[in-house]
Amino acid sequence: MKAKHGSKNKKQRWLAGALIVILAGTGTLEGCTSLPALDHRTVSSAVTDTGSTRLGKGVLGVSADHPGKTGLISLPSGRGAFAARSMLASAAERTLDVQYYMWHNDTTGKLLFAALRSAAARGVRVRLLLDDNNTTGMDQLLVALDSLPNMEVRLFNPFAMRRMRPLGYLTDFKRLNRRMHNKSFTADNQVTIVGGRNIGNEYFDAGSDILFVDLDVMAMGPVVREVSQDFDVYWNSKSAYPVKLLIKPDPDAHPLVALDKIATDPEAREYLDEVKNTPFVEKLADRSIKLEWASTQFVSDDPSKVLGEEKQSERMSLS
Numbered sequence: 001m002k003a004k005h006g007s008k009n010k011k012q013r014w015l016a017g018a019l020i021v022i023l024a025g026t027g028t029l030e031g032c033t034s035l036p037a038l039d040h041r042t043v044s045s046a047v048t049d050t051g052s053t054r055l056g057k058g059v060l061g062v063s064a065d066h067p068g069k070t071g072l073i074s075l076p077s078g079r080g081a082f083a084a085r086s087m088l089a090s091a092a093e094r095t096l097d098v099q100y101y102m103w104h105n106d107t108t109g110k111l112l113f114a115a116l117r118s119a120a121a122r123g124v125r126v127r128l129l130l131d132d133n134n135t136t137g138m139d140q141l142l143v144a145l146d147s148l149p150n151m152e153v154r155l156f157n158p159f160a161m162r163r164m165r166p167l168g169y170l171t172d173f174k175r176l177n178r179r180m181h182n183k184s185f186t187a188d189n190q191v192t193i194v195g196g197r198n199i200g201n202e203y204f205d206a207g208s209d210i211l212f213v214d215l216d217v218m219a220m221g222p223v224v225r226e227v228s229q230d231f232d233v234y235w236n237s238k239s240a241y242p243v244k245l246l247i248k249p250d251p252d253a254h255p256l257v258a259l260d261k262i263a264t265d266p267e268a269r270e271y272l273d274e275v276k277n278t279p280f281v282e283k284l285a286d287r288s289i290k291l292e293w294a295s296t297q298f299v300s301d302d303p304s305k306v307l308g309e310e311k312q313s314e315r316m317s318l319s
Helices: 002-026 054-063 078-091 107-121 139-146 166-176 222-235 257-262 266-276 279-286 303-307
Strands: 070-075 095-100 125-131 151-156 184-187 191-195 216-220 240-242 292-294
Touching: 054 070, 054 078, 054 216, 070 078, 070 222, 078 107, 078 184, 078 191, 078 216, 078 266, 078 279, 095 107, 095 222, 107 125, 107 139, 107 151, 107 257, 107 266, 125 222, 139 151, 184 222, 191 222, 216 222
Parallel strands: 095 125, 125 151
Antiparallel strands: 070 216, 070 292, 095 184, 151 240, 184 191, 191 216
16 A cells, blocks of 8 residues: 555656646746846835824823733724724824735725725825735736835745746745745834734625634734834845736736725625624724733744744744
8 A cells, every 4th residue: 555655646746747847848937937036125114203193192191001011902803803904004194014824805805905005095104015825816906006105015925926826836835835824914013903813704704604713902012013023024034025026017907996996885885884883893982992901922933934044043932
């Protein structure tokens, strides 16, 4: 049985190798198996002088009696978690740093894309970092968002072949099999949302047949600076590629039209009406939300792990 199993694996490897040779011979892989150079990519960092923003003043007002502590609000409800992100996008005055493993182009995904676009339009610097493993079909939308003033989109550990992504695993499996699962939504370097939720209907209880039971927390205080610093490390890492280096805009594509229409979409309107009636939004309106103040420890992997360049001491661990 072992010999038969080994023979099967050997045959599969042979077929995969033959497929690569055939595709290379037809030119399918030509010029598509390597990533562009990052020589001219800009380096940016979190804006720290945001204490005069509305969020900054609000955080100062509630944190004065809790020096060194982080204020936490749990977000167990999917709709409440969506409302919290939408609120931060609307409240931001200086910056929005947004990092996710998965962002679906569905109702809630479009609504939050539109929220980021609106923030950029009023002068907020928006940095959006997405893991490239789940962006299939969104290339033109992402490059269109990147072309907007004040908005920049980068893809983490991207696929060089945009149309035939599975083939990338045949030629570069070791790299592409390592993904970025970080999730954070940070406004003005003052308030952040971190936790288990990606962006999509199933995470926000938006009429999907599937609902993930997940948990986020909204945090304010010292830990927010640590989240922002970690975002910078990933944003400026060797694995974060500006979408304009990877994707050519299609002049016949108009992906932002869908974001223009999402506000009047019946399904979206119904969902937003439901969100307004959630306990979280009601507590926000009457300012009755209570924060838990606690000492926190921020833990994150170094992005160099994706390229196999990390040291043993740099791997995520709790001391």
